[in-house]
Amino acid sequence: MRRSLSFQTLEPQGLQALLKSSMRLVSRLALTVSALVSVTACAVTQPTVNPEKGEAFSYAWLKGHARSLSERPFVSHEGDVPSVLSDLDWDEYQQLHFKRDQSLWQKDDTAYRATFFHLGQGFITPVHINVVEDGKSTPVDYSSKMFDYGDSHVNGKSLPEDLGFAGFRMQYGTDWERDIVAFLGASYFRAVGAEMQYGLSARGLAIDTAMNKPEEFPVFTNFWFEKPKPNSDEVTIYALLDSDSVTGAYRFDIKAGEPLKMRVDVALYPRKEIERLGVAPLTSMYMIGENDRRTNYDWRPEIHDSDGLEMLTGNGEWIWRPLGNPEQLRFNAYMDNNPKGFGLMQRDRNFDHYLDDGVFYEKRPHLWIEPIGDWGKGSVQLVEIPTLDETFDNIVAYWNPAQEIVPGQELLYSYNMYWGSDAPVKSGKATVQSTYTGIGGVVGKKRDYYSKRFAIDFEGDIFQMLGQKAEVKPVIETSRGRVEITSARPQHHIGGYRAMFDLVPDDSVEPINIKVHLEANGQPISETWVYQWNPPAPDKRELHNAGHLK
Numbered sequence: 169m170r171r172s173l174s175f176q177t178l179e180p181q182g183l184q185a186l187l188k189s190s191m192r193l194v195s196r197l198a199l200t201v202s203a204l205v206s207v208t209a210c211a212v213t214q215p216t217v218n219p220e221k222g223e224a225f226s227y228a229w230l231k232g233h234a235r236s237l238s239e240r241p242f243v244s245h246e247g248d249v250p251s252v253l254s255d256l257d258w259d260e261y262q263q264l265h266f267k268r269d270q271s272l273w274q275k276d277d278t279a280y281r282a283t284f285f286h287l288g289q290g291f292i293t294p295v296h297i298n299v300v301e302d303g304k305s306t307p308v309d310y311s312s313k314m315f316d317y318g319d320s321h322v323n324g325k326s327l328p329e330d331l332g333f334a335g336f337r338m339q340y341g342t343d344w345e346r347d348i349v350a351f352l353g354a355s356y357f358r359a360v361g362a363e364m365q366y367g368l369s370a371r372g373l374a375i376d377t378a379m380n381k382p383e384e385f386p387v388f389t390n391f392w393f394e395k396p397k398p399n400s401d402e403v404t405i406y407a408l409l410d411s412d413s414v415t416g417a418y419r420f421d422i423k424a425g426e427p428l429k430m431r432v433d434v435a436l437y438p439r440k441e442i443e444r445l446g447v448a449p450l451t452s453m454y455m456i457g458e459n460d461r462r463t464n465y466d467w468r469p470e471i472h473d474s475d476g477l478e479m480l481t482g483n484g485e486w487i488w489r490p491l492g493n494p495e496q497l498r499f500n501a502y503m504d505n506n507p508k509g510f511g512l513m514q515r516d517r518n519f520d521h522y523l524d525d526g527v528f529y530e531k532r533p534h535l536w537i538e539p540i541g542d543w544g545k546g547s548v549q550l551v552e553i554p555t556l557d558e559t560f561d562n563i564v565a566y567w568n569p570a571q572e573i574v575p576g577q578e579l580l581y582s583y584n585m586y587w588g589s590d591a592p593v594k595s596g597k598a599t600v601q602s603t604y605t606g607i608g609g610v611v612g613k614k615r616d617y618y619s620k621r622f623a624i625d626f627e628g629d630i631f632q633m634l635g636q637k638a639e640v641k642p643v644i645e646t647s648r649g650r651v652e653i654t655s656a657r658p659q660h661h662i663g664g665y666r667a668m669f670d671l672v673p674d675d676s677v678e679p680i681n682i683k684v685h686l687e688a689n690g691q692p693i694s695e696t697w698v699y700q701w702n703p704p705a706p707d708k709r710e711l712h713n714a715g716h717l718k
Contacts, residue, residue: 225304227417234408238414263318264315267315268283273396282336285335285336285337287331287333291335294331300394305392310328354387359422361533362426368512369451369561370449377449378497401423404420405420405422414442420432428587446567450564452512453472454475454563456468457492458603469523470522475491476513477510478536482506486595492700494552498552498702501550505546506543509593512535513536514532531589533588534587535587536586538584539582548566598627599694603623605701608670608671620703630693638688639689641656642669646680648680667684667686683698684696
């Protein structure tokens with residue numbers, strides 16, 4: 169899912185950005201898995217479901233329904249829309265606007281309102297919306313009166329009354345003009361913190377990501393909005409997820425603010441064996457940054473929605489993994505037991521590092537996942553996909569449980585999601601703020617062999633505690649190669665330290681894994697920086713020696 173414009177407002181930039189990015193997702197719904205697979209399996213919806221007459225809606229009912237649904241074959245409803253909608257081109261689809269005066273809870277004393285996306289173009293899987301009040305569920309019926317069709321040549325009055333919607337977005341009482349959350353396309357959704365800027369996406373579930381077979385994209389087919397109580401700053405949304413391999417019941421308790429917080433409860437019911445299950449998946453974009461300038465043909469110095477994967481392991485270790493834009497798909501799994509948190513973060517929040525006054529990459533939110541309860545053994549998995557364009561989401565991260573996923577199970581997960589400009593939890597140690605890479609060697613001396621230079625800037629209040637005689641040094645581990653020219657020296661302009669070293673590779677082009685942290689007087693004072701570097705082939709290791717050097 170991608171966006172190429174600022175997503176701060178509903179009209180025109182923000183809405184178009186969400187629609188365009190979701191449009192690319194739905195029309196493609198695939199990750200380029202190695203150089204071999206670029207195929208999708210797009211899940212679709214079931215008809216509207218609700219409790220029987222007189223039966224109350226509850227999360228327990230939804231879980232029971234999802235379990236029952238998993239015992240029946242998956243039924244596809246993709247394309248259940250009139251051709252006049254599916255045949256719309258992009259510009260025509262942009263003419264379909266929801267009318268503000270039709271917003272859900274428009275006239276009620278609630279802190280939240282909901283508006284809806286119209287079906288059309290690539291959004292051809294109907295999504296059904298319901299409202300829950302006093303325990304009773306009532307469908308929100310589609311009506312052409314909700315929309316302005318502009319110059320699209322669509323006659324709204326001729327559309328079916330049970331058409332359904334493509335998705336929805338919500339606004340909060342502090343600003344009825346701008347969204348705080350939007351669900352659109354498969355099980356994808358986004359939210360914002362106080363800066364009201366959309367960025368990376370989340371989704372309900374990932375299945376078989378980065379494998380040599382088509383990735384499966386489950387879909388949220390039905391939503392239930394629990395009407396907020398007067399003066400309540402929270403809203404609860406329930407969702408039914410469905411696909412060829414699994415069904416699921418979801419509950420989202422959403423509280424606007426900085427950060428925006430979502431409490432998510434998930435119950436999954438596999439229809440089939442699932443080889444690679446991704447829980448709490450995150451999707452982002454990284455094209456150009458300080459540490460990776462492979463696509464260095466754009467005028468902007470950096471282009472990314474997130475610059476690193478942050479992890480807090482079950483044993484309390486803080487890890488920072490800078491993102492990259494590799495030449496070939498790169499997959500990493502970080503083993504853990506009962507993780508305490510992980511997220512895709514945008515630590516670099518300096519406008520001068522991006523220089524883009526249209527999309528404001530420096531305002532893109534972090535998204536931190538905080539597991540609740542016992543998640544057991546598994547791994548945080550990171551997928552980095554080559555991209556030549558910023559409109560392609562090429563970063564995916566999620567939790568992959570170690571247990572076997574087979575039909576008949578009930579898999580329960582709960583977690584908090586934090587969307588915002590500041591990390592919701594802090595290590596108390598120095599954190600990585602920048603990673604730089606380049607040619608190694610000594611300035612002014614001829615290079616006789618190839619090496620890679622790494623420079624890592626750490627910042628943090630912990631440096632203020634250092635005594636005058638404190639000895640700060642980098643602790644460096646590599647899976648291969650030779651480390652040389654190491655140093656750790658103060659960086660007064662940032663109030664931190666820079667760890668620097670050269671890595672001399674062997675003749676292999678296989679990835680080299682690197683770990684670095686700072687210690688003072690033998691005690692660790694920073695998080696752990698982890699990196700994966702793919703050395704160039706021996707015949708492509710340019711030394712870049714100037715002609716006057718001897």
